Amino acid sequence: MSCILARPDRFPKTCQVFEKGSKTMKRSIIFLTILTLFLLACNSLPRPRERATAVPATPLPAAPTKTLPPPGSKESPAPGAVEALSGGGARLSTGDGLSLTLAADGQITAVTLDGDPLPIAPAPPLVVRDLTQAGADDAPNLLPNPGFESGQSGWSPLAASRVDVNVVNQTARSGSRALEIRSWEEGGRGAIISDPIPVTPDGRYRISGYFQIEFGYVDESGVPTFWQDDLYDGERMITGLYLQWLDAAGTPLSKTPQLAAALHWNAQTWRKISRELTAPPEAAAAQIIAGAKPVSGAVWVDDLVW
Template identity: 25%
Template sequence: MPYIAPSGATLTLAANATSGTIAGTVGGGVQIGMALAPGIRGGIGRYGTRTITTWTGTEFTVNEPFTDASGNPVALSAVPFTIDDMAASISPSAQNSLSLSILLNEQRKVFGSSITLDGKSKILPRDRGEGAATFFRDVWQLSGRNWFALEQKTVAGAGERLLLQAFPDGVIPVEAIDIAGDGTIDFLEGEGSLASSATTNIGGQRTRRLAISGTATIASFGSGRNKGRILRFLGAATIRHNATSLVIPGAADIVMAAGDILHVASDASGNWRVLGGTKGNGQPMFGGAATESADGLMTAAALKRLNGLANGPNLVPNGGFEQGLSGWPTFAGFSDGATQQVLTSIDSLSGGSRLRLSFGAKTTGTLNAIGERIPVVPGAKYAIGSWLKSNVAAAASNVVSVRAQWFKSDGTPSATAFANSNFSTATTWTRAEVVVVAPADAGYCEFRLVINVTVAQPLGITWIDFDECSMTPVASIAAASLPSFTVATLPTANLQAGDTAWASNCRAFNGAGTQEGAGAGTGAVVTWNGSVWKIAGTNVTAIA
C-alpha cells in the first residue's frame, strides 16, 4: 500500500482554494484519488484530508478547500504533509480510520511487517525470529525507577510464558504472575503480618496470607466483601463466634495456639465464616475424625464413640420396650396407686414404645423396674444406662439410679450387692450411664431402674419415662489411648467442657460403689466439666 511522508517537503494553499503548490522533493507513487493530509509528518493534522484530483509534483488540486475543526476556511503556508492511497471523503470516521492506519504503519516500522492494515481490523501481532529468548518486554518507570514489567518469552523446557514482573528494589525483577501457554497460572503469594485486636481487619490487608500475632480476643475480622484469607497464628488469640458476622463451626469460641492455621472467607455482605483449620500439632481443628481437643485430650463424645466401636452388644432384653414388658419380670415398690405401663407414641426416643413409672399417691420409698438376670464375667467392665425424662426437671442428683445388682453363679447374692450411679432428670430425653465392674464372685447381674420417690415427689415429679436401656461389655480401647496425667498434673488451661483424660492415681470406685482410699488410687477416666475434673460418669471431683 503506497504511503508517502516526504521529508522536508511542504505545501502552500490559499484559503477557499483547491489549487496549491509543493516545495521540496516528493518522489514518485502519487496518484489521482489519494488522500492529502497537511499538518504533521507522521500522522493527520488538524485540517483533515482531501482527495487529490490533479498532481504534477510541484502543483496539485484537491476536491475541496481545507478547513479547521470549526469548518472555517484556512490558508496553508509551507506546512508538512502526508499522502496515502485511502480515498478521503473528509468524514470524521474516514479521518479516524486514516489516523489509525498511519499509527499502525509507524508501529510496523518498529515491530516488523506482520500487520494487517485495512478499514476494519486493527490487529497488532508482535512477532519475533526463531530462537529469540524474549519476544517483548514493556517496563513501567517513574522518575527513572523500574516498578513493573510485562514480558513474554520462551522458557527452556516449559514453553511460552507471559510474566507480570515487579521490581521491589527498582532493579531486579521478581515474577509476580506467570501465565503458561496452556492457560495455567502461577503467582507469588507473600505473607503479611497483623496484630490481633478486638477488630482484626484482615479484609483491609492486601495479602491473602497473614501472620496474626498477640493474644487478644478477636470479635471481628473487619470489612471486606467476597475475600478469602489464610491466617497463621503466632500466639493464643481467641476467636469469638458471632452467628452473623463471624461464624465458627460448632458455634463456639476457639482459642488458637502458635502454629494454628485458619481458612476464612467473607460473603457479599462482608460477613466472615471460618471454613476450616489445622492445629499446629497436625490435628484437625473441627469435627471430622478428630478425637482430641486443644491439649490432646479426647472429648467425652469421642471416647464414647470409640468405646462403642469395641463394646459388645446390648445384653438387656427388650431394652426399648418394643415387646411390652417382656424381659422385665419384676416391679417392686408399686403401692399407693403407683403404676408401670408401656406407652406407644411418637414421644418415645426410638421405635414407638417407652416405659412410664407413675407415682400415684406414693410419697416415700422407691420404685424398681427389674430386668432378667444377665450372665457376666468377673472383673469385666460393663456400661449400664438408660435414656430418661420426667414431667418436671429436677436438679437433685439422686432422683434416679441406674443399678447393676450382682449375684453369684448359684443365684445367691454377691458379697458386693450392687453398683450404681445417681442422676437428675429433665423434661427432654437425657442419657444416664455409668461403667461398672463385675465383682470377683459375680455370675449374674440384674439391670435395675430405681426411682427415689422420697426425693422426687416433693420436687413435683409424678412420673418418669425410660427408653433404650442397655448393658454392654466395655473393651476400653479408648481409655487405653487417652493422654495420661496424675491428678496433680491434669491441665487447667485451653480446655473445653467434655475433654477427657486418664488420671493414673485418681481414686476410682469399685463394683460396690466404694471409692478407693487416699493415696491408693488405681486410676480413672476423668472429664473436664468447665471448671474442675470429675470422675467420668459421676459428679465426684477427681482426687488422689
C-alpha cells in the first residue's frame, strides 16, 4: 500500500479509491462521535451497574384488634369479629351489619341487623346419621303377621269394591303366602288394614312393603295399571301404603288415612316402597293399610314392615 501511495502517477485510479475510502471513514468517525455525545446527553447509554446496598427493614404496623360493641349497641361490629361468651357460646359478625349469638350447642339464640334485634323461633336441631345402611331395618318389626303367612290374622279387609282381597300361595316374595288384590271390573279398588299398633307421640317410624303387579306398569291393552291422576287426590285411593293415626280413645285423628308411600312406577318384579315419618303429638296408635286400585289383573303385597 505504501508503494501505491508513494507513486500516485503509476496507480491513479487506485489512489482515487483509497482517497474516497479515507474520506468516508472520517465521516463515519465524526458521525459516531456526534451520536455518542447525543446519547450521553439523553442518558440513553447503559451505565455500569452499581453495587446493591442493604436497606434496613421497616417493621410492619401491628394489626388492629377486632372488638365487638356491647349487646344492644347500634354500632356495627368489625367484619368477621368473634366474641366468646360466658357459658361456651359466641357472638359473631358477618361484616354487613348482621350479628349472630350462638349457644354452646350451636343453636342461634339472637340475631341483630345493624343493632336491631330480629324475631327468631326455636327449631329442633339438625340430625345427620349414617346413610350407608339406610335401607336396612334397624329395629324390630312391630307388625304382627307382616308376610300374611298366618292368613289374614291381625288384618281386616277394607273398602273392597269390584276386587277380591285374599291371601294366596301362588305368588310370594318370601315364605309361601302373599296378599292378592285382584280386579274383576275396571275401577275397582281394595285394601287391607292392620289391627291398631301402639306408637309414641312424636316418635319416628319407618313403613315399608313390597308390591308386584301382574302386568308390570301397563296392562295388555296399554292402559296404565294405576290411574296416576288420582295421586294425592282427596279420598280417591291409589296403590301404596297408608297410615291411620288413632288417639288414646281409638278415634281416628283424620277423616281419611294418610298416604305414606305411593307405588307409581314399574313393578313387574317385586318393588319396595318405604318412608320415614313422625307420629302426630296426639297419636297413641297407628293402623297400617295396604291398598291397590288396579285397572285389571292382580296386585300382590308382601313383607310389610312398621
